[in-house]
Amino acid sequence: MIILGIESSCDETGVALYDSEKGLLGAALHSQIDMHKLYGGVVPELASRDHIRRIIPLLDQVLSEANISKKDIDAVAVTEGPGLAGALLVGTSVGYAIGLALNIPVIGVHHMEGHLYSCLLAGEDLKFPFIALLVSGGHTQIMKVASPGKYELLGETLDDAVGEAFDKTAQALGECYPGGPAVSRFAEQGTPGAINLPRPLLHADNLDFSFSGLKTAVMNTIRLAEDPSAQSFKNDLARAFVDSVTEVLVKKTVKALKKTGYKSLVVAGGVSANKQLREGLIKACKKIGVKVYFPPLALCTDNGAMIAAAAASHLQNIKTLPKEGFSIKPKWQLEGFQ
Ligand code: ATP
Ligand code: MG
Ligand code: FE
Numbered sequence: 001m002i003i004l005g006i007e008s009s010c011d012e013t014g015v016a017l018y019d020s021e022k023g024l025l026g027a028a029l030h031s032q033i034d035m036h037k038l039y040g041g042v043v044p045e046l047a048s049r050d051h052i053r054r055i056i057p058l059l060d061q062v063l064s065e066a067n068i069s070k071k072d073i074d075a076v077a078v079t080e081g082p083g084l085a086g087a088l089l090v091g092t093s094v095g096y097a098i099g100l101a102l103n104i105p106v107i108g109v110h111h112m113e114g115h116l117y118s119c120l121l122a123g124e125d126l127k128f129p130f131i132a133l134l135v136s137g138g139h140t141q142i143m144k145v146a147s148p149g150k151y152e153l154l155g156e157t158l159d160d161a162v163g164e165a166f167d168k169t170a171q172a173l174g175e176c177y178p179g180g181p182a183v184s185r186f187a188e189q190g191t192p193g194a195i196n197l198p199r200p201l202l203h204a205d206n207l208d209f210s211f212s213g214l215k216t217a218v219m220n221t222i223r224l225a226e227d228p229s230a231q232s233f234k235n236d237l238a239r240a241f242v243d244s245v246t247e248v249l250v251k252k253t254v255k256a257l258k259k260t261g262y263k264s265l266v267v268a269g270g271v272s273a274n275k276q277l278r279e280g281l282i283k284a285c286k287k288i289g290v291k292v293y294f295p296p297l298a299l300c301t302d303n304g305a306m307i308a309a310a311a312a313s314h315l316q317n318i319k320t321l322p323k324e325g326f327s328i329k330p331k332w333q334l335e336g337f338q
Contacts, residue, residue, distance in 0.1 A: 001040030005308025009083025081329030155207025190239025
């Protein structure tokens with residue numbers, strides 16, 4: 001079965017063709033980062049307009065590169081939410097129009113479920129049950145996933161998402177949005193322990209997170225620094241930030257694994273590309289005999305392939321959109337999402 005995946009929830013237009021037997025047939029992506037950079041973050045109206053400009057050329061590109069005719073597509077999978085309303089409307093209306101024109105089903109996919117299933121694109125055979133650590137620009141959640149489509153939220157951030165904290169730290173260090181990769185690069189050159197930052201909620205008796213205080217601690221450290229523009233200072237501060245975030249995420253994830261007794265961990269979302277976090281999780285999971293699944297590095301951030309892969313992984317659990325019209329769900333929660 002060939003599924004066309006469409007993602008347009010934020011600032012990436014992603015289109016992909018996924019074969020439920022053969023895997024990914026082709027993918028095309030346009031990132032709006034350069035456009036939004038000027039403003040220090042995503043401007044929703046500009047995002048919607050750019051999705052409109054890009055989506056059809058990307059669709060043509062992926063069909064021609066995969067050498068697939070429109071008639072070969074069996075279903076369309078499109079991000080229905082959560083995300084920016086205007087941006088979601090572009091992807092869903094294009095997906096819906098293709099479904100009507102070709103008389104094939106249109107499947108509304110939860111964006112975070114797309115992230116979660118992106119490890120399938122690394123050729124992994126995902127077995128239930130597992131713990132999911134979802135770390136992205138808008139989410140920081142630990143989910144218990146007992147069976148396909150069954151999500152139980154064990155803990156989440158009480159304020160900023162971890163990706164947002166990376167972006168704000170990068171911005172304070174003079175780097176452009178999105179700043180995760182720059183902070184990670186700086187941290188590699190920094191000295192561990194040269195600067196100390198708090199580990200928010202590390203000892204709290206729950207699986208929740210908080211990153212806004214950490215962000216303030218980063219700002220205060222910069223304010224009090226003798227030479228905040230020195231590269232060695234930036235490296236040490238990035239190191240301190242990454243070490244704090246990694247320790248908190250790893251400890252809480254291990255806690256969730258021990259609490260449930262589950263032996264598999266799926267890590268997904270843009271921050272799952274982070275080198276230090278990957279190393280920390282691999283090391284901790286090895287100690288307790290847990291297998292960790294990551295997406296391919298290039299597919300950690302938003303893309304169309306993950307949306308098609310999520311739809312293919314459990315088609316039987318996903319409702320197709322009604323023929324008479326479609327909706328978007330900008331605030332959709334993954335827990336109890338069906
Ligand atoms: P959501 O998925 O919650 O709706 P989003 O789609 O905007 O949010 P993603 O595309 O999954 O988020 O991830 C983007 C985030 O990932 C950004 O905050 C970015 O800084 C972060 N990120 C990307 N690469 C890295 C990295 N190597 N290290 C740390 N953070 C990273
Ligand atoms: Mg993005
Ligand atoms: Fe995302």
